[in-house]
Structure formats: C-alpha cells, structure tokens
Amino acid sequence: MSWWFLLSFLLLLSDAVNRNNFKTCDQSGFCKRLRGMEPNKSGYYADPGTVAQLNSSSVSFTVKHEVDKYEHSVVLRVLKDNTVRLTAQEREPVRPRYSPVDSFGDAPLQDQSCTLSKSAQTATLSFSSNKVVLTYNPLRLDVYAGEELVASVNARGLFHVETQLLKPSLISRVGQKLSDLGSQALSLGSKFIKSFKSKPSKVGGEEEGDKPEEEKNEDDDLGISAEEIAKMDWEESFNSHHDSNPRGPRAISLDVTFVGFDKLYGLPEHADTLALKGTGNTDPYRLYNLDVFEYELDNPMALYGAIPYVHALSAKRSVGMMWLNAAETWVDINYSNEKSIVGRVLSSILSSDEVNRVDTHFMSESGLLDLFLFLGPTPKDVTKQYSNVFGPSYLPPMFAISYHQCRWNYNDQNDVLGVDSNFDKYDIPMDVIWLDIEHTNGKRYFSWDGRKFPDSKAMLSALADKGRNMVTIIDPHIKVDKSWDLYSAGRDHVSCGIYVKNKDGGNFEGHCWPGTSSWVDYTSPCARQWWAEQFAYDKYQGSSPTLFTWNDMNEPSVFNGPEVSMPKDNLHAENWEHRDVHNIYGYYMHRATRDGQLYRSQNTARPFVLSRAFFVGSHRVGPIWTGDNHASWEHLRMSIPMLLSLNVAGYPFVGADVGGFFGNPPTELLVRWYQVGVLQPFLRAHAHIDTRRREPWLFGEENTALIRDALILRYQLLPYIYTQFYKASIDNSPIMRPLWYDHPEDTSLYTNQVEFQLGDSLLSSPVLESNEKSHVIVLPGPQVWYDYHSYTKYSAGTIHIPVKLSSIPLYIKGGSIIATKMRVRRSSQLMESDPYTLIVALSTQGEAKGEAYIDDGKSFEYKNNKFSHQLLDFASNKLSCRRAANSGQYDSPAVERIIILGLDSPLSASLNGSPLVSTFDKTKKSVTIKKPNVVLSEEWSIDFL
C-alpha cells in the first residue's frame, strides 16, 4: 500500500504544469466579462455626420451607442502596400490608453492615399483597387481586396470599449467579501457601462491614485448610481493575490471575421498546433507573458511571449492582422462555413452558399484598440506589409547562427575549457559556450563567482583564439543588497526611477533566483540607458568583446507574484500600470541589453542577445527560444509548429533547446533532436542542472559521429542560411517556413507541421518518431526536389524512404542555387576565407536561380556597402553570377566547386573560353566543376556545352 501511495505521489509530481497557478478566462475578470458578451447585440453605430477625411490617408468618425451616451472616436488609416490601420478609444478619455509604439520599425509609417465616398447607409474608403466599407448601423467595417470581401470587422457586434471611469469614493461595502463583489462585478461590468445615461465629465491631466476627482463620476446625469459603479471590477483576486486595479475596468473587445479563408495561423507563443484551433470547447488562446514551469502541450495557455498576430490563409489569398496591444489578451477563434452564425450581416454579402470563414474575437484588459490589416494577397506580400510597419528582422553575426553549447551550468573555468577542448578532440564545430545563473556571485548579474571563474578574461580569450564566443545570463531582477553597487546605483539614481514601483510608489520587491529582488523598469528610456551603460567593459568587469548576453526570466518571472509574475497594479515610467505594459516588458529588456552591446562597441559590433520573453518588435532585437521544454519526443515534435508559428508571426530568428531542457533524453532522441535543430534558425543545446551531462561525445563513438555529422551539415549550410537571414533583414521573410508559405495553393499542406522549409530552397522532413524505419515525405509541387545527400531527383508528391539513425531527410528545390562551404572548421569564424561550393539544382525546365549574401559577419560595415549580394542564374546553358542592384562590394573567397544536379549527360564547361575540369557522375546524374577559378563576390559566367 505504501509503495502504491508513493508511486501515485510521484505521478502527481511529474504531472508537469501546475494549472492552478494560472488563470482561466473565467478567473480573469475582463475575459469573463467580454467573452460573455452576446453577439449581434452591440448597439454601437457610427454617426454618419462625423465621418470625415482627416487627411489624404485617414478617415475618422465617431461611434455612439444606442443606450449609453459614451462616444468613441475611430480612425481608419491606409498605409503603404495595402495596409489598413484601425484605432478606437473614448472620444474624451479620462486617461490616455497605452499604445506600444516602440513595436514599430525604425522607418516611419508610410501612408497611402485614399478617397472617401458616402451614402445614406455606408461610407466607402477606397485605395488602389481595395476598399473599406463602413456600414453605420449597426457598426460594421467590411474590408475588400479588389471586389472580394476578405475581412469584416464587428460583423458579430463584439466591438466594445469599456469607458474609463474614475474610481468612486468608497461606497459602503463593509462586510462584503471581495469574492462576492467580484462575482457581481463580473456580470455587471459590461452591462452597466453600456447603460450609462451620460458620459462622465472630462478630466484634464493625469490622475494620480484615489483623488477627490473621483467624485465627479457621481454626477446625476450619469444615470448610474455610485453603488453600481462601485460594483464593477475595481479590484479582483486570484489565489492569494489581490489586484487593487485602482483605474478600474477598461478592457477592449473586437470581432474580426476572415471571409473565404480556411485556416488561421500565428498568435505565438503557444505549445499548440500550427493551424490555430477553434476555441469553442476550450479557453481562448491567451497572450500574457508567463514563466510556465514544465509547460503542457496542445493547449491555448499563455507562454513566455506574445505576438497578437494572425495570418489567414486560403488557396487564393492571405491576409494578416495585428492586434497591437501589450496588455493581457485572449483570442477566441471559430471556424465555420455556415452562413447562419454570422446571420443577417454577412449573409447579405456572401454570394455563394458555403464560404469558409474564420471568426475571431480579440479581448484585451487595457490599452488602445489598434488594429492592422495586411491585405496580401500572397503570404510573401503579407510578410512584406508586416515588415513595413514593424520592421524587418535584425542581421545577426555569423556566430549567432552557428552552434551554441549551453548547460545549467558549466561549473567553472576549467569545466568550460574542458568542454571547449573536447569539441576539438572530437572534431565537432562549435561557436559559443554559455553560462547560466550559477556563474555569478550570488545571482548578482554582471558579476562572476570568483572562486569558479577567477580569470574570466583569460577564459574568454582562450575561446576567442579559436574563434569562439561566450554568453552569460543576465536577468531583469536585481538582488536587493545595499552593499552591492549596482543595486544601490539603481536605487539612488537621481534622474530616473530605475526600478519598477509597487502600487504605493515604493520600489517593488519580489522573489527570484537571488532572493528578494527589484526589477529594472525597462519601459523607461532613462532606465534603459542606465542598463545599457552597465555593459561597458569597465562596468561589467571580466567581460570582453566576445562575451554576449542571454536575458531569461523577463516575462517578468516573479516567484511569489500572481501567476509567477508581477502584480498588475505595479507602476512603470509615465505612471503606466504593469497591466498596460506587461507583454512588452521583456521586449524592452531585450532591447536595452542589445543597446548595451552597441554602446560598449560604439556601434561597431553586431550584438547578440537571446531573450525568453518577447513581443511585437522583438524580432528586430535578437533571437528568442521556446523556453523550458522537455526531453521527450512530444516536445521535439512540438518544436516545429511552435517555431513555424513564430516565423509566420514575423519572428524568423527562433529556436528550441536541442535535447530538451528538463529530463534526460534517450540517446536516439538526442541524435534526432540535433538532426532537426541544425536546420532550425537558432541552434542551441541546453540542459537543466538536474540532468546528466549530454555533450555530444558522451554517448559512444557511433552517436558522437552522428551528432558531428549533423553539426557539420549546419556549418556547411551557413552561407545559405546566412543569406536567408540577410533576406529576413530586408523584408522579414520567414527563415523556417511552413510548406504552405511558398505553396499556398495546395490546401493539403495547411496542417502539415512535421515538415518545414529552411529558407526558400531547402525542405526538411525530419524523423520525429522513435525507431522509425520508413519515412513519409511530402514534396510540394510543381517543382522537382533533390535529396541533398544523394542528389536523387524526386517529383513532387508523397514519397516513402527507408531511414536509419544517420538519416537527415533534406531536399533542395529544383530551380534553386545554394552556396555552401564543404570545409568545416572548429568555428564559423575560422571558415571565413574558405572557398564555396555552389549547388545548382535544375528545375524541370533546366534552369535555376539563387542568391548569396556575403559580408564580414560581425560588424556594421555592411551599412557602408561592405557587402556583396550576388544573384546566380543558370539558364540557356550558362551559369552567371551578377551583382544585385542593391549590392555593395565585399571581397569573398573563391568558388572551389560547382555541382549541377539533374543532368542526364555530361556537360563541358568553360570560363571566358578556357575549358574547366568537369566530371560527370552517372549514378548521381550530376556534373562537378573543379576549381572554376571564380570569386563569388565578382561577376562572371560559365558556359556549358
């Protein structure tokens, strides 16, 4: 009996996440209020008289309600490349609403002109061939791409802005339990706001806490009693945590229906399927950055980061939509092809009987209602439009896209150097060794445990000698230790508040790794500046130019806080509540750290900062990873839809811990994980402190060789992968992409989340099952594909191949040319001057195209045109290399080999009339040109006969 008891106890322990730590929609006041709204009962209408053109690209109008008298002003703005922005807020708000403006890219938003025409029932905003039709009553916005309706806003009448009020002075609630109050408030919140008879008198200026001005709500003309106002969600509790919410309910809600679309993607970060699921029988997808211990798979619970962005897909068209809001957000999704659900509104518009439709309902706790619609029509167009607004991805240094070796923890300097030299002993390339929290002096970041790391600079320099770098962890919580200079400097900073404040205005203190800590308020530009300065070499003692940074726990994770995070009534710069800025906090930290690296190098060296939390805009700063995953096949499989969702939502530089963070991976799983990881954008192996060592050489010669082969493949592909990163830095194109991205017309690919493309020319179909012998691969049409290893040509379709533990199914798309380097060194830096091998994979038409981007891989000199962007083209028996129009000049190594795939007979090659040595491989149907004596960064052409 006792063993049975023990066993069941252990099972309980291993049952991953403690769901009770995290809110359900029902436990989140505003989600319960807004999700409970009845469709088609909105009562909002646009006042036709107010519809007016603000300027050449914008139209504004006032939204009123049939019952209550609050007014909201709505602005529609048309942006470059068929993008529509919609903002709404109270016409005369009591307080401003938070807008995460730092999510926008560096380039200012560019307008597109539009024309406005009005009729009795509608107003039409036209731009290029598209239009937005505003129906006044009930309020609805129909967005047309050409003549086709693609999105309908408020078709279900779930638009709602909870009008901000001032907190009434306490009305008798003595003896009333908070929980009772809560449940009443839940049902009252939305109802009573709408039934107000009058709007509140306007209050000028910033309100500070419970001031006398509260009284103003109690004017008789509000038509609502003070008691009723008091019964709204002025505060709420969760577990033992109390949220004083002094500014009261102010949530926003909107429904958007995507008409004619089959699937919706995006909304990272969730450990869930690539195609978003209908949420009819579950909670909505939640976006609230949280440190979830041992997260569960296949559910809509919130994780470490948030990008409130969806991509709607059909064979004809793609549309993207950003709900730009940094507060807690929930999203309901419903797939349907029946007209009846939308009812009267849409059925009058839809011509055919059955149209696939995706209904969405976005709900946020506070902030500005700010919506961006990207009208496509192709997935690539949507990406470009996204990039116009939120900027492209950053161009990382070469080492950042190479292999990272991490563990919690490498114990000391000797351990680090031992691991380093074992990589050489076993001839495995590696670029970066990482140190987790144990390297610090008592979890004081920017410091070293002097006993374990007596001479970090010597260690860094020993690594740097082999072209290797190091990353140390730096978290946002600062140990409260008056004797520590950094803490005190933050506390005593004269010109700005460095730390986040509690609701009463004192420095907030909570628990994290170092014990009692305060959190830097990265939302403050002044605090970010201060933070950045901490990275100066004289401040961060023992650091060097080859030391980079990892920001963990920046959701922020607060061990003793509500949902393991910060109280929502904490205060940030400009008096914003934590509630308003929660989801953007991590982004600001990531960015401030990045700025620190720029600062220390005087803007000369490219930064590298890994973050766990993220928000819209983080992709411009550095990579993120999917947090604390588990050493299981399920987590390996889940890494693919998670990373694809991030890429679809505009975050190309992402990865998952190879091997799985928690637990000990069986050797087969570890090998397979490496084989998958080497083809994903960010490649880092990591392990929990309680796990056994798992460096690549610890599993016997055979497995060491398998891991080595996988990593060598990564390093061979670096020139190609780097080129993909360059492209992402231009237009934010995804690096790891779902098969449908380049093949949207093939609806059978829409739910494929086991395969992915690495850039535009490679397709990976990883082995994700233990002991698999026969592997099924879907190769999308119409092009042919070549096995990367054997050069075997396959037509599009489904193929079955036998697999061994050494198999890494990887295919080159017919019609593409990729640049590789076959000489793999100890680190990417040491490969810099090695020559290229070009692989020309001919299309069915016997043609191929490709690009290569080359620069120094570490500095910003590319901004001074020190880069070469080469366009490769094989057509009419000629392979040419031409400088792209935008290209500068950077001298690259030569091409040592050109391999042409898909030839049935030998070809002879010549360069400027001189013959080149070429060999034909009958079985591989390929021709190899030996040493063509051309340089990749120059212009040349090779003729074939």
Added chain:
Amino acid sequence: MLLVCIAVLAFVPVSSLPRGANPKQANLYKGSQFQCADGSQSFPMEYVNDDYCDCQDGSDEPGTSACPNGSFFCINKQFKGQYISSSRVDDGICDCCDGSDEVSGHCVNNCKELGAHIAEEAKKIRREQAIGFQTRLGYVADGKAAKARRDQDIAVFAAEHEKLKQELDERKAYKEQVEGPAKEAKEAAKVEQEKIEAEKKAAEKEKTKAAAELELGRIDKDTDGVISPDELLEYGKSEDAILPYDDVTFLVEGGEIETATLVDMIQTQLLSRKTEKERVEAEEKKKEEKRAKKPKLRDIVPTPPAPVEDDEEDLWGEDGKKIEKQPVDDFDDDFYEDMDDEEDEEEDDSVAPVRNTVSYDPETQKLIDVFEEAETLYNEAKNRHDGVKRQLDDVKKLNNIDFGAEEEFFVLKGQCFEKRDEQYTYKLCPFDRSDQDGTNIGRWDSWELGADGVNHYNVMMYNKGNSCWQGPQRSTRVEVICGQENQIISASEPAKCEYAYVFATPAACTKVQDETEIHDEL
C-alpha cells in the same frame, strides 16, 4: 589573397615531399601519376595539394584543407611527428609545434622547447610509474597472500561449518525429542502445584481465622462479648492494630458492627500482609542473584570496540533522511554474538523465580533437567554454527570483490583517502564508499568496463548514494590512474549529483617499458 598563396605554394614542391605528407610515404608522391590511397582513382601528380579534393579518401590533399576527411602530417623536428585533421590546416591557429600547418608563417617553431618539456614530463611520469610499479609489486604480493588466506579460510570455515551443522541438526533433533515429555510432565506438575497452592491458601485462611479471633479478643477490652464503637476506635488508634484506622472509622460510621464482618476484615489484612512480605523477599532474592551473575558475564565478554559503522550512519544521514542501517561488513564481529547471549540470559532470569518457586517431583524434575540440558547444548551448537557461518559468508563476500587481475587493489580495502577543495572535503574508501562532507555519494558497485567491453581496472563506480532532492541517487565515477601515492587527484561534480574523481594509486602502475634512464636515476 590567401587562397592564391596556397595555390602557388601547392604547385611548387611536387618534386620534393608535398606539404603535409609523412616522409615515410614519400614514394607515393614520386612519378607523374598519383594514386589515391584507397586505389580508387589516379591522376596527374599536379592534382596533389592543388587545394581541391579529388580522392574520396582525402589522400591527394595532405597539405591543404580541401578534403574534409584528410589529415596533415606535422613533421615537428626535435619533437615528434603528428597527424592533425585537414580542417586545422591554414585556419589561423598554430596546431603543429613546427608551425607547418599555417602557410601564413605567423607560427613560431617551438618544437624544441615543447620536446624538452614533454620529455621532462614524460620522464617524470615514467619515474613515478616506476616507483609506483615497485610499490605495486608489494600490493600484488599482499593481495595474493590475502586471497590465498581467504581461500584457505573458506575451506576451513566450510569444513567446520559442515561439521557444526551436523552437530546442530543432531542436537536439535534430540532437543525436540526430549521437549515433549518435559513439557507434558511440567504441565502435569503445574496442575498439581496449583492444587497444592489452593489447599495451602485455604489452610492459610483457617490459620488467620484463629489469629483474627484472638485479635477480636484484644478489641473487646471489657470482654463483654460485644464490641462497642468506642472499643473499636480505641483499638484502631493502637500502633500494632491489624485493622487500619480508616477501616475502623468506616465500620463505626456504618452503625452496627457484626462480629463476622470484623473477623473477615482482619483475616483479609493478615493475608495481604503475608503475600506482600513474600513478594518483597522474592524480589530481594532475585536482585541478589542478578548482582552475583552480572560481573561474571562481563568477564567473559570483551568490551566491543566502538562500532565504527554506527557512528558514521549519522553522517550519511546528513540530508535529513533516515538511512536504513546497512548490514555490517566486518567479518570479525563475534562480539555481536556475545551481546546477543547476554540478552538471552536476561530473558532467562526473568522467568527464573517462577521456576524456582515451583518444585517438581523428582521424576518430572528429571525430565525437565534432561530437556534443559538438551536446550543448552543446542544453543551452544547454534552459537558456534552461526559464528562460523557468518565468518564464512563474510570471507566469501570479500572474495567476491574484484581486487584486480593480480589482487593489486586489495590493500586499498579498509583505507580511506581525502581531498579537500575550496568548498568540500571528498573522501574515497575504495571498495566501500565515497562521500562529500560526510554525505554518501556512492557505495562500491563495480569496475566499469572499457568501450571494448574489457575491464581495464581504470574506472570504479560507486552508486546508490544518498538521494538528491528531487533528483537521482548520488554516484561517483572514479578514474584510477598510476601514481606514486594513493591519493585523490581531483574531485568534481560535472552533473548534479554525479561526481567524478581521479584517483592515483601505485596499484594502477604498469611496468615501464624503457627503464634504463629510470634505473640510472634510481
């Protein structure tokens, strides 16, 4: 630019030994044609070191980085030749001590210094190895002798055990045979005894009746045949009154006093006084006997040495977890038997008075005596048998430990070695356990086999130490290397709760091949 340099260099030395080639293979590079080492292909000698990989096996590019599977030979004059991977050639890092792997020429030739240093190191190591090996010879001798002793002990103990087992069986059978009659007789005697007791009690009561009537006379002071309350109270106050004063007042308050009641009460008092007296006497007697017995036991039982294991159990349990007591390893633990005996004796003592008070008829007594003698004989035989059995088991257990191909590690058994670093004190007791600041981080398990499946006696595993919080049981992997002294060279915790030692011992020293210079020094 660099590449051009390589190409130029590569074509020049075709006539001489190509860069990166092993001089021993110079003949491969003579003539006009080069054949790949695997014989698969041949082509013009110009292809050698032309910075392009032509051979699948990488043999055509000994001096460039062109072949991923190629290797470069560092000649390293004044040191020793060495192959490095082609991936190390011309990557900017000096890998050969003669610098030949880098054409850029930025590498310094430090082969001479390195050679001297390595030679010095090697000499030191060989010296240590030689000294260690000498020590090892002694270890082997000791170990083998101990093994021989153990084998002999096993034979002796086994024979002895066989004999004692037989004796034990015989005595057991005899004991069981005589037990029945003794038991029956005892039972019968007990019944008889009880009958006598009852009779005795009745007689006793009769006797007290007379005494009570006598006492009655004392109370009836005026001898009027009637006892008045005053008389009774008067009597109760007298010191030698048999009836306690409380009883007297009770009677007086009750009203009329019946003579019969009074007699009965006096009788009861008298009887209980007698019983109490007997009890006290019996107890006194028992104590006296015990006092007389104890020193005798002490004389024959030597004071056991402090039980070492027990002391340390407390330390092992440092994690706050109750550790189950482990069976004692020491084979020489007969004193535990003696302690057991003592306990047995005490148990016997407790029943002795009963036995003593009962007297049997001679016939029964004889049967009992026969049984008791049989029992004593059986117990003696059992103690002898168990003692030898334990000794036999212990020796066998020790013999099951693999002390090395030549028993060279035996001497380490029973010793412990410590290593203190800045944070912890590590301790290794070979073939026993490993600990960190008193926490058990592994108990002797086995030698770890090499990758070839052979036991090279160079890695010891100590497993199943104290459990980590929410983690596995601690374990220690001990790499055993040759050293002049027995000592822990290094101790670390590469993964949580997995410890690694390097332990140097002469036992691991093999014979030095070239001993000339060592002998010179020795």
